Amino acid sequence: MTFRQFAFNNVLRNKQIYAAYFLSSLFSVMVFFVYGIFAFHPALKEVHPSVTVGLHFAEGIIYVFSFIFVLVSMSAFLHSRKKEFGLMVMLGMTNKQLRKMVFLENVLIGSIATISGVGIGLVFAKILLMTAESVLELKESLPFYMPWEAIILTCGAFLLLFVVISFFTVFILKGNKLIDLIKGSAVPKKEPKASVVLSLLAAVLLAVGYGVALTVKGDKVVFAMIPVTVIVIIGTYFLFTQLSVFIINRLKKRKGLFWKKTNLVLFSDLAHRMKDNARTFFFVAIVSTVAFTAIGTLVGFRFMLTNSLAEERPFAIEYSSSVENEQEGEHIQLIEEKLDGLSYQKLPVHIKNVSIPSLATEYVPLTGVISESEFNAIAEAGGRSEKQVALDGQEAAYLYYQSTMMEAEDIEEVRTIDFAGKEINQKTAFGSVLMRTFDDYLIVDDAFYDAITDFEQETFYVFQVDDWKATADMGEQLLEDLGVSDTNGYGEHFTFSNLGYDWYVINQSYGTVLFIGLFIGAVFFVAAGSFLYFRLYADLENEQQKFAMISKIGLTDKELSKVLTTQLALLFFIPIITAVIHGAVALTALKNMFNYSMLESSVLVLGSFTLIQIIYFIFIRHNYIRRIKSYITN
Numbered sequence: 001m002t003f004r005q006f007a008f009n010n011v012l013r014n015k016q017i018y019a020a021y022f023l024s025s026l027f028s029v030m031v032f033f034v035y036g037i038f039a040f041h042p043a044l045k046e047v048h049p050s051v052t053v054g055l056h057f058a059e060g061i062i063y064v065f066s067f068i069f070v071l072v073s074m075s076a077f078l079h080s081r082k083k084e085f086g087l088m089v090m091l092g093m094t095n096k097q098l099r100k101m102v103f104l105e106n107v108l109i110g111s112i113a114t115i116s117g118v119g120i121g122l123v124f125a126k127i128l129l130m131t132a133e134s135v136l137e138l139k140e141s142l143p144f145y146m147p148w149e150a151i152i153l154t155c156g157a158f159l160l161l162f163v164v165i166s167f168f169t170v171f172i173l174k175g176n177k178l179i180d181l182i183k184g185s186a187v188p189k190k191e192p193k194a195s196v197v198l199s200l201l202a203a204v205l206l207a208v209g210y211g212v213a214l215t216v217k218g219d220k221v222v223f224a225m226i227p228v229t230v231i232v233i234i235g236t237y238f239l240f241t242q243l244s245v246f247i248i249n250r251l252k253k254r255k256g257l258f259w260k261k262t263n264l265v266l267f268s269d270l271a272h273r274m275k276d277n278a279r280t281f282f283f284v285a286i287v288s289t290v291a292f293t294a295i296g297t298l299v300g301f302r303f304m305l306t307n308s309l310a311e312e313r314p315f316a317i318e319y320s321s322s323v324e325n326e327q328e329g330e331h332i333q334l335i336e337e338k339l340d341g342l343s344y345q346k347l348p349v350h351i352k353n354v355s356i357p358s359l360a361t362e363y364v365p366l367t368g369v370i371s372e373s374e375f376n377a378i379a380e381a382g383g384r385s386e387k388q389v390a391l392d393g394q395e396a397a398y399l400y401y402q403s404t405m406m407e408a409e410d411i412e413e414v415r416t417i418d419f420a421g422k423e424i425n426q427k428t429a430f431g432s433v434l435m436r437t438f439d440d441y442l443i444v445d446d447a448f449y450d451a452i453t454d455f456e457q458e459t460f461y462v463f464q465v466d467d468w469k470a471t472a473d474m475g476e477q478l479l480e481d482l483g484v485s486d487t488n489g490y491g492e493h494f495t496f497s498n499l500g501y502d503w504y505v506i507n508q509s510y511g512t513v514l515f516i517g518l519f520i521g522a523v524f525f526v527a528a529g530s531f532l533y534f535r536l537y538a539d540l541e542n543e544q545q546k547f548a549m550i551s552k553i554g555l556t557d558k559e560l561s562k563v564l565t566t567q568l569a570l571l572f573f574i575p576i577i578t579a580v581i582h583g584a585v586a587l588t589a590l591k592n593m594f595n596y597s598m599l600e601s602s603v604l605v606l607g608s609f610t611l612i613q614i615i616y617f618i619f620i621r622h623n624y625i626r627r628i629k630s631y632i633t634n
Contacts, residue, residue: 021074022109027526028066029117029158035059036150037125043143063157070165074106103166110162118154122147194246202243205235213589221593228589232582236285239578240278245271262555262563273539273571284532285575285582288525292583292606295521297590300601302510304594306503313499314382314434316344316465317475323456325493331482332461338474345464347381349374351441352455356417368441368458371449375399375434381464382434389428389443396424397443399435417442424448435460468499475501525609529616532572536624544631551632560632564625572617580606 039056085098093101121128126144209232216224248271251257274281317335321328336346351368376388389397396417417424424444435441465471475498479489482496489497547560555563587602 018109021070022113024526025066025070025110025113025162026117026120028062028069029114029154030121031522032059032062032066032158033118033121033150033154034125034128035062036153037121037128037147040147040149041129041145063161066158067161067165070110070161071168074165074168106166107162110165111159114155114158114162117158118151194242194249196246198238198242199246202235202238205231206239209235210585213585214592216589217592218595219593221589225589233286236578236582237282240274240281240285240575244274244278244574248274262559266563266566270567270570273567276539277571280532281571281575285578288576288579288609289582289586291521291525292579292609293586295518296583296587296598296602296605298510298514298518299605300587300590300598302507302514303601304596304598305506305510308596309499309503309506313497313502314384314464315378315462316468316471316499317461317463317478318495318497319461319463320495321459321461322493323458328459328494331494331496334481335461335463335478338478339463339465339471342465342467342470345381347374347378347462347464349378349435349460349462351458351460352449352452353458354452354455356442368439369449369452369455370399370435370441370443372443372445375443378434378462381462384434387434391443391445393445393448394425395445397428398440399443400440401435469503470500471498472500472504474498525612529613532575533620536568536571536620540624540627544628547628548632557629560629561625564628565621568621568624569617572620573613576610576613580610 035056036059039059088098088101089095125147129144209228212224212231213228248267252267252271257263317339319331319335321331332346349370351370353368356367372389372391379385379387391397478496478498479501482491482494484491484496489495547555547564551560583606584602587598591598
């Protein structure tokens with residue numbers, strides 16, 4: 001048997017421990033390759049160059065994270081194999097041969113993971129391209145093509161990564177003495193102790209971080225973000241290294257709980273495992289929090305923008321014309337021609353801009369006045385009947401623009417308004433998005449409105465269409481026909497907007513960001529789960545020996561399963577639950593910042609990831625218990 005064959009067989013013999021490392025590496029390669037397929041797609045590069053830039057940026061993030069993930073995983077894996085290495089050295093293997101063997105093993109696994117990731121990506125390429133068409137809502141299809149550029153980039157980048165990581169492993173092994181290798185992890189452990197001060201500090205830091213994040217609102221959230229993040233990260237570190245051990249030790253001192261049934265076995269080395277794995281749990285919690293928060297934020301923004309757009313825009317088409325606009329009639333006729341064949345309702349609002357001394361400022365010398373009947377008509381057509389007003393000749397209503405994403409503001413009510421030689425009583429003041437000209441208006445009764453003679457007139461047209469999403473293509477064509485080059489719909493002396501087209505643009509742009517962020521978050525999440533899987537299996541040999549001895553004094557299979565399930569659940573879900581809480585607080589802070597509830601998106605994201613983690617736990621638990629029971633029976 002050659003040395004290369006020996007290294008290959010060594011990988012096969014350790015396939016259970018290598019499984020998480022291999023599958024996670026494979027997943028990272030596959031996601032990187034998928035991004036490459038899209039980034040180099042000729043149709044996407046031509047139509048959406050900004051998307052390809054974002055995809056290449058995402059590839060860079062995945063690549064950097066994959067490097068850190070593989071390096072940490074390999075370091076922990078080598079630590080768990082110290083006994084094996086020590087035995088090989090005793091049998092005559094030199095340190096140089098040992099490092100060469102580990103180098104070949106790592107390159108072998110990396111090469112197989114790279115080739116497998118590219119192969120699986122190619123198999124599912126067409127399905128992924130079709131999924132992207134739906135998510136990005138592309139008008140043109142993304143046909144399958146042979147992504148040679150993506151294949152070359154992926155293979156070159158990850159083969160280089162695994163070679164570099166393999167060189168790092170050589171330095172990790174360098175300097176280990178034989179006695180240290182033989183002892184491995186069998187060195188007697190002292191009873192883990194926790195600092196009361198640091199444990200208390202962990203609780204205080206988390207409480208302060210959560211308190212600030214949940215109470216600040218508006219722009220203050222941005223200023224509080226960095227200090228709160230630092231405080232919570234430090235608090236999380238002490239949570240796993242100090243507070244968790246402190247709580248376990250306190251529970252062990254409660255004899256009624258500690259000596260109850262199998263709790264003695266459960267708690268006997270739980271503190272040791274929490275202390276040994278504290279850094280891993282801390283890393284998993286932070287990485288999972290990043291994944292939760294990033295994806296939750298992206299999904300939340302998409303929900304917020306699309307939902308608020310539909311809430312704020314009750315009309316499919318809006319057209320505002322100033323007094324200088326000589327093409328008003330032509331434009332309105334063009335819009336009606338495009339709407340021909342659809343059921344729609346056209347409603348004009350004639351705005352008289354007049355000077356009102358009691359309301360005028362140096363910045364806004366004119367105030368728009370609209371009639372009660374025209375305002376009530378658009379309020380009813382837009383589904384805002386509660387905004388309708390009933391006025392007499394001596395009354396007015398003050399209407400100001402109020403976005404659904406803005407915190408409600410208190411408008412100082414002006415009781416009397418000097419206007420056209422009369423004193424008008426302001427009956428009410430309220431915010432609305434019906435008049436999306438972003439100006440404030442006075443609503444007066446029709447008789448008083450008709451009596452106003454000295455004014456400059458503007459006209460605001462709304463077109464109510466039940467199926468407003470069907471007008472997206474029409475809206476895009478109208479922007480071109482009207483000669484509107486500004487993306488906000490501003491033309492010369494007029495503005496035009498189409499709800500369907502604006503909704504499509506927002507949905508597509510955030511669909512792109514979500515598509516990119518979803519896979520990055522998935523890589524982070526899979527890596528976090530893999531770290532937990534790896535740490536559990538790194539301690540498997542010691543656990544097998546421990547439970548084999550305990551079973552000899554009467555521990556039944558049922559009790560064994562119960563102890564292992566409880567212990568695994570604590571070790572597996574404590575960092576995940578911590579991440580879920582961190583993520584929920586972060587998303588609540590975003591809700592306070594934008595004054596928009598992200599409950600729906602938060603539940604969707606956090607619930608989905610929690611469900612995946614539960615399924616992952618069930619799979620790991622089944623295999624872990626099976627291997628320990630198999631060792632005991634043999």
